[in-house]
Amino acid sequence: MGVVPSTTFKRCYHLPQAMLNYQGLTSKGTRAVCLALVSNAVVSELLLAGNAIGTYGLQCIVDMLKHNTTIQVLDVSDNDLGSAGASLLADLISNTTLASLKASGNHFKGTDAKYFSQAIQKNTTLKHLDLSHNEFTEKGGILLGRSIGENECLESVNLSWNHLRLTGIAGIAEGIKANVSIKKLNVSWNGIGNDGARVLGRALRDNWILEELDVSSSRIGFEGLRMLFAGMVGNETLKRLILTKNPITSSGACVALRLIQSTPSFQIKKLEMADLSVTSEFLDLLSELHKTKPDFVAVYGGILRNKDMILDTLAKHSDIRDPLEIFMEFIKQNNLRLMDMFTRLDKDKNFSISRLEFERGIKDAEIPLDGLQMDKLINRLDFNGDGEIDFGELLDGYHQYVQRRRKKRKDSEYMQALSNQIRPISSRSRYVFRNPSRPSSPSYDSDPNSRPVTPHCINLSGPLGNRDEFIMSLNHLPNNRNHFLNVSDMNVTDVNALSDDSDDSDDTGCEIQVPQLYDHHGIGDLTISDW
Template sequence: NESVWTADQNEEMSNTSASPDSVSLADVSAEKATQGSDTDLEVEDPEKAFAGVMGAELYLEACRLTEVVPVSHFIQNLSKPYVNLNHHGLGPKGVKAIAIALVSNGTITHLELEDNCILAEGAIYIAEMLRENSSLQELNISNNHLDTAGAEAIASLLLDNMSYLHALQLSGGLYALKQSHCVCTFVSLQGNYQVKELDLSHNGFSEKGGQLLGQMLARNTTLEILDLSWNHLSRKGTVALGTGLRGNGALKILNLSWNGIGNEGALALGEALKVNNVLVHLDISNNQINNEGAKNLCRGLEVNGKLKILKMANNPLTVEGATALLASVRKNHNCMMEEINISNVLVNETFIKLLDLVCRMRPELDVIHGEVEGCITKIPKQHPNPMKVIQKYLKEHNLQLWDFFRNIDKDGNMKIPVAAFRRAMMQQQNIPLDRVQIGELVRQLDRHRTGIVDY
């Protein structure tokens, strides 16, 4: 296994070196074995050091300098836009060699470095490289034990807006009080206008971290996707986030699942949804929200005209809370809701009747719920295969399947958003399909739940 062998070799060489910072880039240019401190990627005489050295040659020279075994996969993909080095056991020295090679690289736009134990030292090398590199746009350095110094280096990079990154994954690896708060504090001080997608999940930010992140949301004008799942934000942290959301005009997708936000957090989010007109996707699954919390959230859903997807699965809701959610959609004439996921909630016939009524008003809506109470004892209603029903209709009218899709595809790009497809199927009168059959048809045509019917 290349990655294991590389990790073992790197560890062995690291153990035999005099110190972790005993070699500097100036040694390569002078080709001497002198000892010196090395805390960054700068070279005393860059023109002399790596004059004319690029690509694989530069990386191999950097590996010789840092005394690590070169990673063949990196060499083979230096000229490609996407490089995946997850779980390669690189360590701080291995990632330093890669950082040196990337300073002048103009082809790699997406780099995966998750779970490489790069530590604070490696994070500092990455941050310094990003200040010089002008092509890297997506970076994953999750689960790397960055420690306080590493977190500060990344936070400073974000604060200074010195990179071209628009997507950054920092899931895990900051799981300690100082590191978590460090990143939150630095990002919240001033608006970063580069990063649009940020993954800070699994970092244990706690309530205090939630308060700082709420400040960041109130000031940031660029971030569009934020994952804060598994962070123990709890009620107070979510209240602060809700306050930040009220004035935020950029965030479109927010994941707050597994944070224990409870009914108080749901109330804060409901109040935020009253005034927020940007957020389209909210995930609050697994958050100890009961019927009272659902009703708190409905205060915002009754007036919000932007939210399209609400994920609330695995909360202790009953049909009472589910009915309240559905009623808020029915009441809101400006509602844009396309999906509500309450997949664990056992519903009843009354709920199903209300759902049928709401879907006639809003044909694009898909409510994912649990079993229907009492149906286990009844013979389930048999629905003909929706695709066979469509094929029968096409055959009777001498039409092709292509014609069927083209008639729905208003943009003509051969990709139909699921909501638009569901709406068209519910509104058409020629093919006898009910809501359940249309749902089954969507699942057949969009098996991977991409939100797109690609015909």
């Protein structure tokens, strides 16, 4: 057949799962696999993602599955199948007993949705359909919505990353209104906006089946959140709502809790806003909600004290350890390679780590991460947002960790060098930086002994560099109103130190204005003149 035998396929031929993702399979290789599987009664899952099976290879798969009824799960994601592939997959859906189909990332267009629409309407066996990361656009959303409304066997549908926008999501919403089987719907990353949230809310009011809705990264703001909840009043089946990466604000999160508590029909048990920092008001509302719904779970990103975003940012950088850093340090301390850790977490050996596998692996390894840190770590490593972590994504996370460590080390070295240039000086020094915009203070020139106890001097022992670095060094002075600079050359680009007894020298420096500092230190326009 002109094909090199694959040891990977040979190993999995007698296993329930034939994992052939990213094996470089072409049309010929796919044909060979299909010929071997025609009469196979063991393999129930055929995974072919990330290959180059081509139209002919897909045709071989379709023909094989018409005779093989054992295989129930098929993954042909990321094979660049295009419109011709969409037509063949529609034939596959219509004429086989497949239960799960994943065809993500195959460049299907809006016009290709007609093939899937017709097939989905006729199908009576397919339960899980993943058409994410394609380009169905608004037109495709309308066509797929019609088929969803008439299908009675689908249980989960993933249409994320398909450019559906408002018109497309309106078509999907119409289908959800009439659907009697779908329990899980993912329409994230489709830019549906506030109006799209309103349309979905109205659809949920008439739907009594859907249990999970994912609208992450959908440009839903505070008003959109309010319309979503207002529209779905009366729904009694939705249990999980994912709103991560939407600009709903902390106020919107509080509104969501109030509506869940005040609407008896709502049965939402999990509300996810993993990237959103909440206020103490939200925590109070959550505590109150737990009194009536003790099993309710809210996933959020952090806590804002006094509704101050600046304080939250400082807390993230100072008090809370980076979960990626904890994870990578565990690998280093245990003398593991990245591949070793990946293999340990990849329990089913499909070269991809699911969220459940990752969480279980972290707990089994006793890595000190709480639930919130684990969610943050998974979201950071899952760069493409498909819910799986492959080795490439883990490697990208490692590179991020290394870059941050290098930056921290450089910052630390610079601050150490700067701190070595700052020292207390005696009260003999005669030159004071004063704030001309503040009320005048007692003259320290006339009474040196009345000078504050903690004046400081920058003792520059070498070239400081440029003006920006000079200003940076002044920004790190203690926050007093009086500071001293011991210099001999005020060129700023090349500032050198004087000895401690420079007070009696006749050297003179040119005047330098540094107005950027008065907000930070409260010392007004800082001048250095006439030494």
